[in-house]
Amino acid sequence: MLNVKCVSKSFGGLQAVRNVDMTLREGEILGLVGPNGAGKTTLLNMISGVCRPDAGGIYFEEENITRLTLDAICKRGIAKTFQHPRSFPGLSAKEGVLISALYGNGHKPGMKQAQVEAIECLQRVGFPDEKLDCPLGTLNTIDLRKTQLARALASKPKMLLLDEIMTGLTPSEGKEAIKLIRSLRDEGLTILMIEHVMKIIMEVSDRVVVLDQGEKIAEGTPREVAADERVIESYLGEQYHFQEH
Template identity: 50%
Template sequence: MLDVGNVTKLIGGMTILSDVSLSVGKNEIVGVVGPNGAGKTTLFNIITGISRPTRGAVSFDGEDITGLPPERICRKGIAKTFQIAHSFPGLTARDSVMVGAIFGSDEPMTIRDAKELSAETLGFVGFPGEKMDTLVRNLNVVELKRVQLARALASKPRLLLFDELMTGLTPAESNDSVELVKKIRAQGISILMIEHVMSVIMGVSDRVIVLDHGEKIADGHPYEVINDQRVIDTYLGDVGVF
């Protein structure tokens, strides 16, 4: 479904990504891990058109989407949430999700349908019903993450990219989010997710990719990857999880 081919990104003479290739298949959940500064967010920005690769290509369903603007890529069916949850502070939660429903999808939609879809999607992600009309600036971080997720879902993506969906959540909240990720996949949506919490990655991913200093150093079944000596040396030893 998604193919990233030999992507290199140079910024100011520094190599941020070096010849990274990866793929995501239909209905797959692929985890992306790696130390801080490894290039994970940069990779997501390239896939979603926020940034252009210096070399290499991105294709989606066999179509070259390299360098297309983010709104076109979103309408083709790739949505993302951001590492630092932000939204439209002056809009209500529901209106913020409507932006995704109306502008993120190729399907034309009436305001009424978008309103309905937004409420339904906020419910699906576990956003508190009584806060639908609360301004985004008054939401807490967990609620804000839910709004972001609902907005991405409302654009009816076929591939969803999560950049640290669980960071800042309590273990109980993370568990809820893991269930939610599984529920989203059950709807036929493929997922590529950056996550630092290894137990989450291990519990939910079909495949795990490890980035280090802009290079892909592993790509395989979660248990293969955590037993890979290079991964242990460069990353797992570092976070001290295993």
């Protein structure tokens, strides 16, 4: 469904992503992990059109989307959450999602229908009803992330790119989030997720890709990747305990 071919991206003298290849099959959940600064967000930004690769190509359902705008890519069916959401602090939670329901993917429902869809999406992700009218700028991080996910869903995507939406969740919130991700996949969504919480990645991913200093250093099933020497050395060994649950 998605084919990332040898993409690279530099910022000034810093090479954030270097010759990365990656594929996603329809209906798959792919976990993207790696240390801070590994290039994970940059890779997602290139897929979603937030920034453009210096070299390489990105193909979605066989179409070359490398040079398309953010808007055009969203209309093709790729929706992304932001790691540090900042847009529209003055809009209410409901309005933030409404924009996406109205304009996200070109199907253009009427205002009434879009409002219903926006609220459904917020409820789907467990956003508290009593905060529907709160300005986005006043929400705590967890609720803000829920609005991000709801906003992504409201554009009725085929593929979801999730950037650390589960960081900071309590274990029970984490379980709920895993259930939600699985149910979204069961409904036909393809999911590419960056996550630092290894337990979640291990539990939910069909495959895992590991980046380190802009390069892909491993790829495989969660079990294969967890046993990879380079991965343990560069990432897991230092920071995480690996446990099977």
